[in-house]
Every structure is written in structure tokens, then in C-alpha cells.
Amino acid sequence: MTRIPRSPSLSLRLLLTLACVCGAASAAIADPGTSSLANREGPALWIASGPEGGTYRSVYATNLEALMRGNRIFYRETEGSAQNIELMQAGEADIAFVQADVFAAAWQAGETSGVQVIGRISDECLYIAYRKGGRIQQFEHLKSPPDGEPARIAVGPDHSGPAGSWRWFSERVPELAGNETSDQVGTLALNQLALGRYDAVVWVTDPGNLDHKMLQGTLSNDALGIMPVTDAGLLAPLADGTVIYRKRKVTLSGGWKSKKVETICTSALVLMRRDADRQLVDRISDLVSLKRDLIAPHD
Numbered sequence: 001m002t003r004i005p006r007s008p009s010l011s012l013r014l015l016l017t018l019a020c021v022c023g024a025a026s027a028a029i030a031d032p033g034t035s036s037l038a039n040r041e042g043p044a045l046w047i048a049s050g051p052e053g054g055t056y057r058s059v060y061a062t063n064l065e066a067l068m069r070g071n072r073i074f075y076r077e078t079e080g081s082a083q084n085i086e087l088m089q090a091g092e093a094d095i096a097f098v099q100a101d102v103f104a105a106a107w108q109a110g111e112t113s114g115v116q117v118i119g120r121i122s123d124e125c126l127y128i129a130y131r132k133g134g135r136i137q138q139f140e141h142l143k144s145p146p147d148g149e150p151a152r153i154a155v156g157p158d159h160s161g162p163a164g165s166w167r168w169f170s171e172r173v174p175e176l177a178g179n180e181t182s183d184q185v186g187t188l189a190l191n192q193l194a195l196g197r198y199d200a201v202v203w204v205t206d207p208g209n210l211d212h213k214m215l216q217g218t219l220s221n222d223a224l225g226i227m228p229v230t231d232a233g234l235l236a237p238l239a240d241g242t243v244i245y246r247k248r249k250v251t252l253s254g255g256w257k258s259k260k261v262e263t264i265c266t267s268a269l270v271l272m273r274r275d276a277d278r279q280l281v282d283r284i285s286d287l288v289s290l291k292r293d294l295i296a297p298h299d
Contacts, residue, residue, distance in 0.1 A: 045068065045071050045094045046075070047073060047094070047095045048084035048096035049077065049078070049084075050078055050079075050161075051079065052077055056080075056097040056268075057077070059296065060097050060296060063294055067291060076093055080160035081102035081164055082102055083159035083160075084098050088115045089111065093273075095272055097269070099161045099165065099267075100124075101244050101266045103269055104244055114273055114274055115271045115272065115273055115274060116272055116281075117271060118269075118270040118281070119269070119289065119292075120267045120270075120288075122296035123266075123267060123268070124161070124205060124206060124267060125206075125207040125250050125264070126229055127205070127215065128142075129201045129225070130193075130225055131199070132224065133223075135147055135149075136151050136199040139227055142176060142200065151179040153179055153201070156185040158183065163183070166202060172233050173233040186213070194224055200227075227261075228262045229264050234264055247264060249263075268296070
């Protein structure tokens with residue numbers, strides 16, 4: 001696995017702590033209407049929003065657009081968090097949604113000099129699907145497979161959030177580094193998990209998004225389950241005290257027979273460029289602080 005460089009002297013703890021103090025207060029807003037804001041007059045803004053159908057694009061970005069009256073909003077479809085940071089650094093996006101663990105890895109590598117954290121908008125939690133009756137049944141098996149052979153894990157494209165999380169996991173828990181990873185993604189990965197090609201499939205999303213296709217794809221397949229994820233190595237703070245992950249019980253299905261599983265969660269952050277217009281930065285910051293529940297209604 002690629003090693004994450006050591007942290008520079010600047011405090012990552014301060015950066016992420018400041019990002020997490022955003023208020024959750026909400027205020028009534030006018031009906032955004034049915035016409036696309038991308039077609040209205042006003043400054044054009046580009047949002048690095050991840051893949052089509054993902055929570056960043058279908059929930060956060062769409063809701064932020066509805067709040068950004070007077071701006072023409074466009075989307076840059078990406079593989080996920082790591083590519084979102086790259087686009088920000090290159091000046092090809094004005095706003096981006098990023099997992100805190102992926103941001104932390106990029107920050108430690110000195111790859112975030114051109115961006116600033118505006119704030120936190122939601123939890124983002126890790127889900128690992130497994131095949132019932134397969135060789136990998138629990139998180140401990142990923143650290144030490146029962147038969148001694150490396151586990152085959154689908155984590156998605158290299159620039160995606162799940163792949164970034166898995167690299168971070170393998171740095172924090174070295175026993176995970178010996179497994180084989182694949183860039184397969186989506187329900188195809190789940191289908192192939194059920195057939196035995198993979199031993200586990202990883203994704204990361206807002207735990208309140210019960211309509212997420214990976215969650216629904218797993219729950220609708222009797223051959224698959226979602227394993228609990230608990231490991232002291234992942235929950236331990238960094239040397240400067242920064243906490244990247246925390247435990248949380250997430251709901252897998254609604255209704256009076258709702259199912260829950262314990263896993264670990266990081267945060268979804270809003271980023272902007274350091275050279276962004278100050279009035280625009282203040283506007284986005286106000287929305288993240290005062291209308292966060294309208295951007296991420298699941299949180």
C-alpha cells in the first residue's frame with residue numbers, strides 16, 4: 001500500500017475542529033422553484049460533486065444549488081473525494097465535497113495548499129458488504145483471513161472516497177495492507193461479491209441516505225450482509241490529537257423492524273479555493289452554518 005507521509009507542523013486538528021463547529025440551525029427559505037438554477041443569470045460556479053447518483057451529487061450538490069439563487073451551477077462529475085481535491089487545486093472547481101479522512105491524507109501529503117475547509121455538513125460512514133457463508137465474515141477476517149490467503153476487496157476507483165478510506169485504514173491498521181483491492185464499483189461489485197469473485201465490497205456514504213443504491217443492493221440480496229466495523233487502531237487519534245473516525249450505530253433499513261450495525265464514521269466537508277471571492281466564501285459559509293440541514297437533510 002502507498003504510505004501516507006508524516007504530518008507537517010501545521011495543525012490538522014485545528015483545521016478539522018474548526019470545520020466541525022458549524023451550527024445546525026435552520027431558517028425558512030423561499031421555494032426554490034422548478035426551473036434549473038444553472039439556466040439563470042449570474043456568476044457561474046463549478047461544483048466537484050463525485051459520480052452521478054452518489055450522495056454528493058444527488059443530495060448535497062442539488063440542495064446547495066437550490067439555495068444558491070442568482071448563480072449558474074455546473075457540475076464536474078468525478079470519481080470522488082480525492083479527484084475533487086485535485087480539481088480544486090488545479091482551479092477547475094469552485095466548491096467541492098470531500099471526506100475528512102481523504103482530506104487528511106491529502107493534507108499530510110502537502111496537496112491541499114490551494115484549498116480551505118469551509119465546514120462540516122454530515123457524517124460519512126463506512127459500509128463493508130460480505131458474502132454469507134464466505135471465507136470473510138467479519139472485520140477481523142480482513143486483518144487475518146482464516147485460510148491465510150489475502151482477501152479480495154472491491155474499493156472503487158483510485159480517486160474515490162472508499163479507495164482513499166481503505167488506504168488510510170491500511171496505514172492505521174497494517175494487517176489490512178496485505179489484501180488485494182479492485183477498482184470495481186457499484187452494484188456490479190455487489191453482484192460479483194455474491195458470486196464469489198470478491199470477499200468484500202466497501203463504500204462510504206451519509207448514514208441517513210437509506211435509498212443509497214449500494215445499501216439497497218446489499219439488503220435486497222439474501223446472499224449478502226453488512227459487517228460491523230470496530231477497531232481500536234482506526235479510532236485512535238493522530239499524534240496531534242486529530243480524531244478522524246468515531247463509532248456510530250447506523251440504520252440499515254427503516255420501519256419498526258429497523259436494522260442497525262456498528263461502524264466507523266468520518267465527516268463530509270465543504271471545500272473552496274483559497275483565492276475564492278471573499279463574498280462567495282462568506283455566502284457558502286453562512287449556508288453551511290445556518291442551513292446545513294437543508295444541504296444534508298439526513299444528518
